[in-house]
Amino acid sequence: MAKRQPEMFELEITSLGAQGDGVGERDGVPVFVSGAMPGDTVQVAARETRRNGIYTELIDITENSPGRIKPECAHFGACGGCQLQFLSDDVYQAWVKDRTAMALAHHGFDASLVADPIITPKASRRRVAMKALRVASGVVLGFNERQSHQIVDVKACPVTRPELTGLFDPLRKLLSGLLDQRMAATVHLTMTASGVDILIEAAKELDLAARESLVEFANYHDIAALHWQDQGFLDPVAIRREAVMDFAGAKVPLPPAAFIQASDEGEAALVRVVTEACAGLGRVADLFCGIGTFSFPLAKEHQVLAVEGAKNALDALQGAANFASGFKQIVAKHRDLFRRPLSAKELEMFDAVVFDPPRAGAKDQVAELAKSTVQRVVAVSCNPNTFSRDARTLADGGYRLESVQPVDQFLWSPHMELVGVFTKDRKPE
Numbered sequence: 001m002a003k004r005q006p007e008m009f010e011l012e013i014t015s016l017g018a019q020g021d022g023v024g025e026r027d028g029v030p031v032f033v034s035g036a037m038p039g040d041t042v043q044v045a046a047r048e049t050r051r052n053g054i055y056t057e058l059i060d061i062t063e064n065s066p067g068r069i070k071p072e073c074a075h076f077g078a079c080g081g082c083q084l085q086f087l088s089d090d091v092y093q094a095w096v097k098d099r100t101a102m103a104l105a106h107h108g109f110d111a112s113l114v115a116d117p118i119i120t121p122k123a124s125r126r127r128v129a130m131k132a133l134r135v136a137s138g139v140v141l142g143f144n145e146r147q148s149h150q151i152v153d154v155k156a157c158p159v160t161r162p163e164l165t166g167l168f169d170p171l172r173k174l175l176s177g178l179l180d181q182r183m184a185a186t187v188h189l190t191m192t193a194s195g196v197d198i199l200i201e202a203a204k205e206l207d208l209a210a211r212e213s214l215v216e217f218a219n220y221h222d223i224a225a226l227h228w229q230d231q232g233f234l235d236p237v238a239i240r241r242e243a244v245m246d247f248a249g250a251k252v253p254l255p256p257a258a259f260i261q262a263s264d265e266g267e268a269a270l271v272r273v274v275t276e277a278c279a280g281l282g283r284v285a286d287l288f289c290g291i292g293t294f295s296f297p298l299a300k301e302h303q304v305l306a307v308e309g310a311k312n313a314l315d316a317l318q319g320a321a322n323f324a325s326g327f328k329q330i331v332a333k334h335r336d337l338f339r340r341p342l343s344a345k346e347l348e349m350f351d352a353v354v355f356d357p358p359r360a361g362a363k364d365q366v367a368e369l370a371k372s373t374v375q376r377v378v379a380v381s382c383n384p385n386t387f388s389r390d391a392r393t394l395a396d397g398g399y400r401l402e403s404v405q406p407v408d409q410f411l412w413s414p415h416m417e418l419v420g421v422f423t424k425d426r427k428p429e
């Protein structure tokens, strides 16, 4: 039987959706087109009908939007990252703000609360996870194509720090001597305060020659630390200096694969908003604290309780807090905040609470915060939807949302961070 041809039609794009797709309308139904933007007229093929509209494939742009620019990256279109590189700066910035406002409006908040976004510059990404595959001609090293496991062999990456992009070719050469045919690996590169940290994950036990080539690579490229992870086993192959992060002058050792913010600039923007929101208040709890991105800058002024579920991250924070000087007391607590959130009663002793959960948000912790008497709550989030849901719970518990600051550390992609500041007025005694 002949396969049914997808329906083709022409469409005017009028807005950008939450994932950055161009959106038009057909017979009152939203139509999503990846690679299109407001002002474009496009020819599309219908691919899939979902609950929220029709998803299509872009066949041709018959009329270009005046806001469309030429993407500078040679891998644009093939590489799954940076898919919004064709938007002019103005259009991109307006979309980051609108996206946050749309998510908040869905939960009854006013769009005027959203500040102009802080967008990190090009060449600032300090952490990348790359895919590698040994093929007959050598090693393919790069990022996945959009919605695919195919790897794009990336030679240059305009969003990543040059200290890391400069290692792409040497790593290809190194890995082609280490990986067997068709063997895959994941390469994590992080620019730390003490130099580049490398973690290579591959299902391969290292022999002496392989170990020597890794050490030689680390020496030649002045790598701070290089670990090899063969399934569960983490091998510190070349530790030339401890990989450390610097938070407000405190040197915190970075456990392999522990969370850090994606750029120096993004971290600085988030820290500024968080510390300003807590300024002048007393004790602060930093929930989902990681290795202390906010705990140390906060401890310049406040006593801090730092709570985290990953033991290695918390141990790194605690160890650094024991040695750092010029800070108020930091108490580190290991706790699963999904299963055992801090109760409203436990929160009573704090004047401010900062929380920065994973993408899923912090539903149960927020339910306790909503019941609490904490004066200021600062929510850091990487998901405008779960942020808005949690903001609604806080507002229903008597908190006033004062401001929302979007911070975009993932230029030209739909990923972003934001910080919301909430206040609850103390009841008169």
Ligand SMILES: C[S@@+](CC[C@H](N)C(=O)[O-])C[C@H]1O[C@@H](n2cnc3c(N)ncnc32)[C@H](O)[C@@H]1O
Binding pocket: 259, 260, 261, 288, 289, 290, 291, 292, 293, 294, 307, 308, 309, 310, 313, 335, 336, 337, 338, 339, 356, 357, 358
């Ligand atoms: C988005 S990161 C933020 C870390 C830190 N605030 C920072 O900016 O570097 C979220 C943190 O939540 C931690 N986490 C995830 N699930 C958790 C849980 N159930 N209980 C406590 N912490 C958890 C992760 O280990 C991670 O450190």
